Amino acid sequence: DADVTQTPRNRITKTGKRIMLECSQTKGHDRMYWYRQDPGLGLRLIYYSFDVKDINKGEISDGYSVSRQAQAKFSLSLESAIPNQTALYFCATHPGTGGPGYGYTFGSGTRLTVV
Amino acid sequence: GQNIDQPTEMTATEGAIVQINCTYQTSGFNGLFWYQQHAGEAPTFLSYNVLDGLEEKGRFSSFLSRSKGYSYLLLKELQMKDSASYLCAVSRFSNDMRFGAGTRLTVKP
Numbered sequence A: 001d002a003d004v005t006q007t008p009r010n011r012i013t014k015t016g017k018r019i020m021l022e023c024s025q026t027k028g029h030d031r032m033y034w035y036r037q038d039p040g041l042g043l044r045l046i047y048y049s050f051d052v053k054d055i056n057k058g059e060i061s062d063g064y065s066v067s068r069q070a071q072a073k074f075s076l077s078l079e080s081a082i083p084n085q086t087a088l089y090f091c092a093t094h095p096g097t098g099g100p101g102y103g104y105t106f107g108s109g110t111r112l113t114v115v
Numbered sequence B: 001g002q003n004i005d006q007p008t009e010m011t012a013t014e015g016a017i018v019q020i021n022c023t024y025q026t027s028g029f030n031g032l033f034w035y036q037q038h039a040g041e042a043p044t045f046l047s048y049n050v051l052d053g054l055e056e057k058g059r060f061s062s063f064l065s066r067s068k069g070y071s072y073l074l075l076k077e078l079q080m081k082d083s084a085s086y087l088c089a090v091s092r093f094s095n096d097m098r099f100g101a102g103t104r105l106t107v108k109p
Helices: none
Strands: A004-007 A010-013 A019-025 A031-038 A042-051 A054-057 A064-070 A073-078 A087-094 A110-114 B003-005 B009-013 B018-025 B032-037 B044-049 B053-057 B060-065 B070-075 B084-091 B097-099 B103-108
Touching: A004 A087, A010 A019, A019 A031, A019 A087, A019 A110, A031 A064, A031 A073, A042 A064, A042 A073, A042 B084, A042 B097, A054 A064, A073 A087, B003 B084, B009 B018, B018 B032, B018 B084, B018 B103, B032 B060, B032 B070, B044 B053, B044 B060, B044 B070, B070 B084
Parallel strands: A010 A110, B009 B103
Antiparallel strands: A004 A019, A019 A073, A031 A042, A031 A087, A042 A054, A064 A073, A087 A110, B003 B018, B018 B070, B032 B044, B032 B084, B053 B060, B060 B070, B084 B097, B084 B103
């Protein structure tokens, strides 16, 4: 099983719908992140969480919300989906300790299309 | 603000050496990372630099100059499987990582 699991892998939704993307991890990492990836723009940070009670906005949080239900689970919601939220979404984790050279572990991504 | 710049695309020949450059401007610096991402897949961690100089890891090496805001990833003995995007990323003090747009490398026979 993957260390960082994202569901669904692919989703097509209609404009105005609320949608939730889920991320769960078995690495025991405290820190979790949501990024979106668009061609030519790279990965952009949406939200991050350093523990269950800590939620922080990233570069592009407007139109998104998150919930850290447990150390292992971090969900991203689009309150009212719009077409320019069509993108590849990645969840990532980091232990917070283990030295600054420890890279992120990414999930396999969710490809979201808003029509 | 924060800018991370790297070339959009590069092409190289199997068996050759290629250098992918990255320049950055950032408030706060806790290290520079390189990730590899094959099409449609998740990025995977390649290397990390926090001090100036060269870090070597097999066929891959990464260099950092903090005073110049500059890094490069050097890939030797290129293989077809090295065709991928290479992402330069800067970690700030809070451990949130900001990424460049990526360099798509195509390795030709």
